[in-house]
Amino acid sequence: MRNIIRRWLGLTAIESSISGIENDTYYLREEITKTRNELKVTNRAIGRIIAKVDPLSAIPEDNNARRAASDKLSDEIIAKLTGEVQASNRFSS
DSSP, X not given: OHHHHHHHHTXXXXXXXXXXXXXXXXXXXXXXXXXXXXXXXXXXXXXXXXXXXXXXXXXXXXXXXXXXXXXXXXXXXXXXHHHHHHHHXXXXX
16 A cells, blocks of 8 residues: 555655666766866876977976967967867868
8 A cells, every 4th residue: 555655646756766866976976087087197198298399398487488489389289289180070071
C-alpha cells in the first residue's frame, strides 16, 4: 500500500530524477577535474613555448622596449596561428 501511495504522489519518479541528477553531477565533477588538470598542463606548456619563442620574457614587462618587442612577436604568432586554423578549416571542409 505504501508503494502505491508513493507512486500515486509521484515520489518514486522524483526519487528517480534525483538519482539521475546526482549521477550527472558526479560525472560533471569528474569532467571538471579532468579539464582543470588539462588546463594546468596546457598553461605550463604555453609558458615553456613562450620562454623559447620570446627569450626576452625574463625581462620585466614594465620595460617599454621589451613590451613593444613582445607585443609585436605576439601579434605575429597569433596571425600565423590564425592563418593555420583558417587553412586547416578550408582543407577539412
